[in-house]
Amino acid sequence: EAQVTQNPRYLITVTGKKLTVTCSQNMNHEYMSWYRQDPGLGLRQIYYSMNVEATDKGDVPEGYKVSRKEKRNFPLILESPSPNQTSLYFCASSLIRGAQETQYFGPGTRLLVL
Amino acid sequence: EDKVVQSPLSLVVHEGDTVTLNCSYEVTNFRSLLWYKQEKKAPTFLFMLTSSGIEKKSGRLSSILDKKELFSILNITATQTGDSAVYLCAVAGRDDKIIFGKGTRLHILP
Numbered sequence: 001e002a003q004v005t006q007n008p009r010y011l012i013t014v015t016g017k018k019l020t021v022t023c024s025q026n027m028n029h030e031y032m033s034w035y036r037q038d039p040g041l042g043l044r045q046i047y048y049s050m051n052v053e054a055t056d057k058g059d060v061p062e063g064y065k066v067s068r069k070e071k072r073n074f075p076l077i078l079e080s081p082s083p084n085q086t087s088l089y090f091c092a093s094s095l096i097r098g099a100q101e102t103q104y105f106g107p108g109t110r111l112l113v114l
Numbered sequence: 115e116d117k118v119v120q121s122p123l124s125l126v127v128h129e130g131d132t133v134t135l136n137c138s139y140e141v142t143n144f145r146s147l148l149w150y151k152q153e154k155k156a157p158t159f160l161f162m163l164t165s166s167g168i169e170k171k172s173g174r175l176s177s178i179l180d181k182k183e184l185f186s187i188l189n190i191t192a193t194q195t196g197d198s199a200v201y202l203c204a205v206a207g208r209d210d211k212i213i214f215g216k217g218t219r220l221h222i223l224p
């Protein structure tokens with residue numbers, strides 16, 4: 001089954017404790033992206049990647065890192081999480097680039113930083 | 115600064131009504147516009163629009179893009195309670211960035 005998976009689905013952590021949210025897709029998609037969704041602010045793009053070893057900042061990259069060492073995986077790293085990073089995070093992928101192909105979204109990761 | 119603005123932010127109608135959701139944008143090097151439906155989970159794709167004036171249709175939903183006036187509308191006819199959701203508009207622009215609007219929360223009363 002074609003899908004985008006994220007882990008963990010829920011995470012409660014404390015300020016400053018490094019964490020990684022994994023994202024994996026099995027569709028051989030080139031484009032992958034991370035978003036955060038906050039009430040009243042909608043979905044905002046954090047980072048995206050057009051292919052292996054090619055990553056770019058989205059609108060809200062501060063406090064986040066990503067890597068794309070393999071085509072299928074695109075982990076999101078919070079080196080020193082802060083409470084303002086409490087949010088719902090979505091990973092998405094698409095075949096070619098951006099919105100030229102529909103994006104498939106993962107199920108979301110709900111993060112609470114205390 | 116690139117932006118996507120959706121209106122209204124929230125809408126409550128009765129089952130059977132027709133609704134029109136709006137999305138206007140100011141995005142450098144526009145490439146395409148997408149509509150998504152989000153219930154209590156991840157967004158799901160509805161339409162992708164790249165050319166002006168060509169209506170995309172799927173059942174009771176339809177959408178059209180006006181690249182001259184920089185907006186798109188999403189129409190839902192004969193609404194049903196299952197149409198209750200947040201509808202998101204997104205635009206792909208320069209450098210492959212994707213910008214989402216804040217969404218329109220639609221609630222259909224039985």
